[in-house]
Amino acid sequence: MKILLVFAHPEPRSLNGALRDVAIKELEAQGHEVRVSDLYADGWKSEIDRADFPSLAPDARLIAVAASKNAFDADTLTDDVKAEIEKLLWADTLILQFPLWWFSMPAILKGWVERVFAYGFAYGVGEHSDKRWGDRYGEGTLAGKRAMLIVTAGGWEAHYSPRGVNGPIDDLLFPINHGILYYPGYDVLPPFVTYSVDRLDEAGFGSVAEGLRERMRTLGSTPPIPYRQQNGGDYLIPSMQLRPELGETAATGFVLHLKDETMAD
Amino acid sequence: MKILLVFAHPEPRSLNGALRDVAIKELEAQGHEVRVSDLYADGWKSEIDRADFPSLAPDARLIAVAASKNAFDADTLTDDVKAEIEKLLWADTLILQFPLWWFSMPAILKGWVERVFAYGFAYGVGEHSDKRWGDRYGEGTLAGKRAMLIVTAGGWEAHYSPRGVNGPIDDLLFPINHGILYYPGYDVLPPFVTYSVDRLDEAGFGSVAEGLRERMRTLGSTPPIPYRQQNGGDYLIPSMQLRPELGETAATGFVLHLKDETMAD
Numbered sequence: 001m002k003i004l005l006v007f008a009h010p011e012p013r014s015l016n017g018a019l020r021d022v023a024i025k026e027l028e029a030q031g032h033e034v035r036v037s038d039l040y041a042d043g044w045k046s047e048i049d050r051a052d053f054p055s056l057a058p059d060a061r062l063i064a065v066a067a068s069k070n071a072f073d074a075d076t077l078t079d080d081v082k083a084e085i086e087k088l089l090w091a092d093t094l095i096l097q098f099p100l101w102w103f104s105m106p107a108i109l110k111g112w113v114e115r116v117f118a119y120g121f122a123y124g125v126g127e128h129s130d131k132r133w134g135d136r137y138g139e140g141t142l143a144g145k146r147a148m149l150i151v152t153a154g155g156w157e158a159h160y161s162p163r164g165v166n167g168p169i170d171d172l173l174f175p176i177n178h179g180i181l182y183y184p185g186y187d188v189l190p191p192f193v194t195y196s197v198d199r200l201d202e203a204g205f206g207s208v209a210e211g212l213r214e215r216m217r218t219l220g221s222t223p224p225i226p227y228r229q230q231n232g233g234d235y236l237i238p239s240m241q242l243r244p245e246l247g248e249t250a251a252t253g254f255v256l257h258l259k260d261e262t263m264a265d
Numbered sequence: 266m267k268i269l270l271v272f273a274h275p276e277p278r279s280l281n282g283a284l285r286d287v288a289i290k291e292l293e294a295q296g297h298e299v300r301v302s303d304l305y306a307d308g309w310k311s312e313i314d315r316a317d318f319p320s321l322a323p324d325a326r327l328i329a330v331a332a333s334k335n336a337f338d339a340d341t342l343t344d345d346v347k348a349e350i351e352k353l354l355w356a357d358t359l360i361l362q363f364p365l366w367w368f369s370m371p372a373i374l375k376g377w378v379e380r381v382f383a384y385g386f387a388y389g390v391g392e393h394s395d396k397r398w399g400d401r402y403g404e405g406t407l408a409g410k411r412a413m414l415i416v417t418a419g420g421w422e423a424h425y426s427p428r429g430v431n432g433p434i435d436d437l438l439f440p441i442n443h444g445i446l447y448y449p450g451y452d453v454l455p456p457f458v459t460y461s462v463d464r465l466d467e468a469g470f471g472s473v474a475e476g477l478r479e480r481m482r483t484l485g486s487t488p489p490i491p492y493r494q495q496n497g498g499d500y501l502i503p504s505m506q507l508r509p510e511l512g513e514t515a516a517t518g519f520v521l522h523l524k525d526e527t528m529a530d
Contacts, residue, residue: 010312010313010314010315010327010329011326011327011328011329013326014326014327014328040312040314046311046312046372046373046376047275047305047311047371047372047373048275048366048371048372049275049305050275061276061278061279062275062276062279063276063279064275064276064364064366065419065463099329101313101329101379102375102378102379102382102440102444102445102448103440103444103445104369104375104440104444105375106312106313106375106379107311107312107313107372107373107375107376107379108311108312108372108376110367110369110370110371110372110375111311111372111373113367114366114367114371114372117367137430154330156503156504156505158504158505158506159504159505159506161506163506163507163512163521164504164505164506164507165402165495165500165505165506165507165522166444166505167439167440167443167444167519167522168519171436171439171519172439172440172444174432174436174437175367175368175369175432175437175440178432179367179368179369179431179432179437180367180368183367198330230430235430238421239421239423239424239429240421240423240424240429240430240431241423241424241426241428241429241430242428242429242430247428254432254433254436256428257430257432
């Protein structure tokens, strides 16, 4: 397999740096090709702004969606963004690795998404009709590829459990897993999350590293999170609401968007 | 009242720019003092990195939590961060205004949170005991103040409704409202969200602007989202899980962390 690992931590001597090395070593031992985008080390530009669209007239109003569409269509995105798009097309598996800061990804990685996930590439793809609402949520440019998160969190696992005060980790990561990765088509694997990282001793690290190696060994076979495809018949068009007869055990909330595996044929 | 509006959009001639002006004008008409942090216009530095901690030895490993604690304690944070902290202490109401990009705040605003919400200021506050788990989630440095989001979204309102394909807007914003604003103590007001913004005509803008003016007039009286205080007795310590007898109508999901108003005395 070809794997792109996007790494967002400012310190190579961190737990994240160590886990990245563990992951890469195991992937290469399995015969996979690995490329790394090390956002801090590469001095990645975090903000999307006018400089992203050099062909935009200096006095023109910046409308991000339109500017992104025009630049992608005309191949005038900046070289750093083009290089990332090329890597995403090359890879059949994408890994995003980051510390959970304020319950989301670091700004530098969010900026990578905003700049690289261009209109016409990661969104604004496909036709709208009474049968389809564009190619998104399970369809799109990156369909057929896999993606997963490697995340570290300072808090206790219990605090991120279904009834924990922070909110369930799967819900906290839903805007990323569903909204950023599933949206342009990726099959999204369950995340690899390490908790209480400030208290991790050597034995604890060994155990985490072994768990990560196992996930790297099963990258091609781990079943993805069973999100519902948007155009697969579960949602009404154009309101894009889940059909009333589906997901009745959960009236609201992100869990609605998982297929009820017990009912699947 | 004293209001800090943090604005995160790269184009002043945008819908966000127009709504910002509407909000400020109405607030000032009500006799409030308003200060604005215009992150793009101010060239805000998005990434937290070594440059945030000038007193960190050049060869020392960067541990963000420890570096933040030391710099806050020793008053060696950078001047741009100190200025924002001063504004947050000055204001009795904080407004974060941004376009919803990839189901979260723009990178530049996330970086504002990461850099300004220092250890000892916005987290790492208070004592841990068998009765308390620090001052957070309804308690902390910013307790007694109010906060709210002003958000624009390109998608349809139905797509963000309780059964909409994107996930419910309140759940998508939970990591921000609960995890970033309620965490350091703010009372968090319901967000003001405008949908389908790419299709907004003049009449539509007038209606949105009037809704926003109304929200600005009621900033001091709108009831906050009824999140449960962490140390108020609803959570077990130290697991910080919601007591088994609470929230039984929803087994999991973010809705657990709202007080059941029908059961409140």
